[in-house]
């Protein structure tokens with residue numbers, strides 16, 4: 001490991017060694033296209049979102065742990081490590097599937113102590129990643145939320161969400177339903193390197209446009225903005241402009257976080273792909289999981305002012321291309 005990279009790792013938050021997988025005994029294991037799925041019975045459905053995640057949600061429901069999109073920066077890698085699984089390459093090839101989640105969710109939503117707070121779907125792993133096409137856990141989850149009239153937001157990078165468009169529309173008749181596609185940048189060369197299993201930014205923006213056209217308000221989670229890689233004024237402008245063209249109802253900037261479990265994997269990627277940036281990351285992050293506060297303030301202010309200029313959240317529709325990106329989308 002690069003000496004500078006070593007000094008970037010926080011001794012206080014260094015990850016524990018990988019333990020024996022804690023799910024091993026209960027799980028039924030199946031393999032699909034090089035992905036190993038451990039099927040475990042869901043013990044809880046609604047989980048609290050850690051404040052440190054900086055997401056605008058308090059509660060989440062995640063049918064999968066691990067994610068085939070394999071984003072080098074994914075904060076959910078830490079959860080894999082907590083389960084005793086490999087948070088590196090194994091994060092994308094070993095997926096924990098929470099079976100019976102919809103039934104469990106129905107019970108939790110019906111509990112007297114549950115007050116109907118909005119929930120986010122897909123925080124610990126993309127809920128529309130490819131294995132969802134096999135397990136189809138999302139339709140009964142959406143029905144459970146709709147039957148309870150519970151507000152929710154779906155977070156995804158995947159066009160597979162459009163499979164469930166009718167269910168989203170049905171749910172939207174009884175409760176506020178929103179979606180957010182995660183598009184931290186629109187440069188596909190960067191995407192191929194750092195998000196190798198994810199749909200292209202263009203395709204995600206087409207999904208955003210299709211959802212908005214269908215009446216499901218969809219925003220762009222501009223996450224993460226990668227310091228010194230996708231934070232230039234040109235990158236920020238291009239991303240916000242394309243979000244506006246897709247009719248995004250909001251743009252939420254989140255600068256890269258590097259908690260333990262994510263940090264090691266991202267820094268290894270950085271050293272491979274951009275070795276010259278490692279010392280500059282050291283200056284920006286030191287041993288903290290978050291970048292320097294002035295830097296974060298500056299970048300988020302830039303994004304907010306671009307979003308304001310494009311009328312996102314007000315009249316961004318005027319920026320939409322005559323030919324809506326949604327029309328370019330071919331549904332499977």
Ligand code: SF4
Pocket residue numbers: 066067068069070071073074075076123124125126157198
């Ligand atoms: S799509 Fe989301 S959950 Fe999946 S690896 Fe990327 S950041 Fe993580």
